[in-house]
Amino acid sequence: MSHLQFKLSLFWSAVISLIVTYLFLEYGVPYATMLITGREQWMPVPRTAMAMFMILAVVGAMVYVSTSDEKIEEFREPVLAFLRGDQDGRWSTWAKWARVVCLAAFPFLLGGFVYFQTRLTAASPTTLRIQHPTIPGAYEKLKNPLRNPDGTVKNVKFVEEGGVLYQKNCRPCHGTTAAGDGPMGWGFRLKPVSFRDPGTIATLVEAYLFWRIKEGAAGLPPEASPWDSAMPAWKEELSDEEIWKIILAEFDTAGVEPRKPEKLE
């Protein structure tokens, strides 16, 4: 096997490593994230994180290259050779032309870069949004009256009745199986929450859900961008008991348990 190996010069190893790092961040990580989270879309690495990782990679490469004078020299040699050009008449025609093309293209690439950077463009405003704002005091202490003190449901009928209410009123957006994938989510940029996601209702006490269902988008504080949420304020149409039933059904449909309120004694 060893006779097949050839030594890549330090310069090209550095260049290839940086390219591989970039491709990994640009495609590998989003793809892996998609597989891990089970979502359908790639989850791109944020540009700022990307810039940070790339800077780290470049610094890493520079540190490695500068560990010894030989390495510095080995790294610098192809660059200098490229700049010097063919002084001894040993280059192939192809290499000579490649050098000329690269040298000629560089100023224009630079010019293009400056043009695209200084040209005025508008990007859509991205705002940070708090997904779980603090529950108002009036709701904080509420308990689901349809559950026994040990957390079990008083009557299975409540779950079934809640299921009907859920499928009629909530399913269009939150989905048949509460995966946040109902057909009405299609037009909304703020996607309906998936209750199967372990980061949503499984981390919340039932009083929180009661608040969210009752007050809807209109009850959200500004940091949770209420202007973009399509969540209805169900207090206008559903009774408190119906809302508690829906909450039972949500956990049942999604196959998760509510968080137990902390005991402060």
Place this chain on the structure above:
Amino acid sequence: MMIAALVIALLFEMSVAAFGQQKPQATAEAVSKGKEIYMKRCWFCHGLDGKGDGPVADYLNPRPRDFTSGMYKLRTTKDAEAPLDEDLFRTVTRGMPGTAMQGFEGVLRERERWQVIDYIKTFDKERFASPPEKAEIGSEMRGSVEKGKEVYQKTKCWECHGREGRGDGTSAAKLKDEWGLPILPADLTKGWQYKGGNSVTDIFTRFTTSMDGTPMPSFADTLGVKERWDLAAYVKSLIREPQARGEPVLRSKRIDKDLPLNPDDPSWREAEPLDVPLSGQVVVAPRSQNHSVDLITVRSLYNDKSIAFLLEWNDRFKDAVHRPEPESHKDTYVKLDPKRRWGLRDAVEVQFPVGIPEGPARPYFFLGEPGKPVNLWRWSADWNEDPSRKTSAEELNATGSKNPIVPQPPESQEVLSKGMWKDGLWRVVMVRPLHTNDQGRDIQFEVGKMIPLAFHAWDGWKGEHGLQMAISSWQFLVLEVPTPPIVYAYALFSVLVGFGAEVLLVRWARARSSLREVILIEPAGTSE
């Protein structure tokens, strides 16, 4: 070797998952397990007795399948045959796009899906008594789009599906399903609504097997295999995928001529389109989840005086008469009366805040809210057909869905508009001056600023009026800033600097190399 073995194992796993559906035996235990699942996941729509009459059924169009009828849309069996277990499995797994039937993959395990199918089959045991005969589908053949188009003409697919495939054919309005209820032919341009999937093989399968309960016939006897693959290729070519949902930014392009009021004007080709998805209005009662318009393609142009928008959306029928009847809605969602015919118009609306917001806060995305009004430009088809009107658009203001939507006085009406309907496509242009005298009621456009805008649409044929409509989230409009000359100067300057730097570098490298040669010639030992 290890990696190769792993990859092969993985591929094998995947192919088994995709194709190798080995159905376990339908034991009494499987049926009772299936019933448990049915009672947890399915009966809400399909009913306790499988009759498709669950408590949610009356709100859905298409209605949930009645399992006692033994009729199934999605089969790979011959016309009039029952479906294979694998067909039912595929539907339970993938769901039916464009309907309320969602896929259960990832929620029900494979075995559970087979069990629920065993239970569903008990609703009509006779139908499944003998094994059905499989249709000849075979492996996919490459069809010719051009030949498929000829087949589409010859077979008169256009009678229902329309000349451009938008489901607007001449007999589309009269179609009835097996139960005598009106049914619409598929809009073939919307790939996301193909009930049985939109791969070429899926499409081929549909017109080979027919779709039970619908007027869609089987062409297995009337068209040859090659012809059907050609047709499948053509139908596939009609699909227009919505633009990838990147940034929801509509860039209005500046032109130095008069803005076109005609949707056919070639100037529109210069403008970059934005596809805006719409959902049913599910925010306040009366909610509607059977909306018709789920995509509007928008373009915008502006000049020094005015701004223009071109809105295009598919609508099978041109509804230009408006005779609304008083109605009372007491329910959370609109209950459907499939037999009812409406005398309602088509309409579309663009919504802006009344001022460009500073900071992230905006009025509520659906009709604003008290204290945060929105400006609406409403185009309606009945006005469009009325020659006595100067324009078919009206400017209004809303302060939340609970409050009346107020038209602006005649002197404030400045939106000019024109709409055209052809082959199942509405194309509407609206033009307004960039600035008006109605501060506080009208949006005032400014170049380079992010201006929120949203869209509303009504399909009269579906009975949409008032709050029963399709709505979008906030999108953003930006009037493109012409590039100032200084930017070009910067770019040119950079080119020169880049070139200069290169010359210096090459000189330096050459000087260095001669220096190095000098050093190399010197005897060793000079360096420390």
